Amino acid sequence: MAKLLVVGAGFAGAVYARELAISGHEVDVIEKRDHIAGNCFDYVHDCGVRVHRYGPHLFHTSNDRVVAWLSQFTGWLPYEHRVVALLDNDRKVPLPVNLDTINAVFGTQLNAPEDVMSYLASLALPRSPVISAEDHLCLEILSCDLADGCSSIISRRF
Numbered sequence: 829m830a831k832l833l834v835v836g837a838g839f840a841g842a843v844y845a846r847e848l849a850i851s852g853h854e855v856d857v858i859e860k861r862d863h864i865a866g867n868c869f870d871y872v873h874d875c876g877v878r879v880h881r882y883g884p885h886l887f888h889t890s891n892d893r894v895v896a897w898l899s900q901f902t903g904w905l906p907y908e909h910r911v912v913a914l915l916d917n918d919r920k921v922p923l924p925v926n927l928d929t930i931n932a933v934f935g936t937q938l939n940a941p942e943d944v945m946s947y948l949a950s951l952a953l954p955r956s957p958v959i960s961a962e963d964h965l966c967l968e969i970l971s972c973d974l975a976d977g978c979s980s981i982i983s984r985r986f
């Protein structure tokens with residue numbers, strides 16, 4: 829069996845290290861932070877609230893093997909994730925962006941997917957060079973109004 833070094837104890841490193849060790853390899857793990865779990869790390873604050881240090885993390889997968897593998901280590905609580913974004917005008921809209929979001933932001937009553945695509949294409953603005961996520965949204969997907977909205981939604985979530 830090999831002697832292996834895994835660099836980083838985030839999800840990827842930790843899972844590889846465990847599976848390799850179970851397979852009989854000798855595995856060392858080094859981690860430059862003072863904790864395991866990488867960006868998924870959380871801890872319970874003195875006041876009793878669980879804090880996700882690097883931003884909120886939710887578990888979601890459609891892969892039964894992933895659920896089965898993780899279920900070796902944890903039980904599960906039923907959880908339903910619903911997100912609304914608060915726009916600057918205090919309106920709440922669904923997130924991720926869907927038809928209701930678009931109709932609410934633009935005051936439209938679009939229904940058919942092709943109408944939505946052509947409406948958004950009519951608003952899209954050329955951006956060159958593309959150097960930010962907002963540029964990409966403006967150019968490829970959405971108009972600047974919605975891209976601005978999405979930027980502020982994203983920054984609020986994080």
Ligand SMILES: Cc1cc2nc3c(=O)[nH]c(=O)nc-3n(C[C@H](O)[C@H](O)[C@H](O)COP(=O)(O)OP(=O)(O)OC[C@H]3O[C@@H](n4cnc5c(N)ncnc54)[C@H](O)[C@@H]3O)c2cc1C
Pocket residue numbers: 835836837838839840841858859860861864865866867868882883884885886887888986
């Ligand atoms: C704000 C935010 C929200 C997110 N929300 C979700 C979510 O809701 N659901 C979800 O599934 N995913 C979410 N993600 C993504 C999730 O965090 C990553 O997919 C996951 O953390 C990736 O794991 P990883 O092991 O590949 O990398 P990381 O978590 O980045 O772990 C890598 C580890 O390697 C260490 N490392 C790197 N280089 C070295 C080195 N040279 N020496 C020693 N150690 C090193 C780092 O310190 C780190 O601990 C979110 C990410 C962020 C930032």
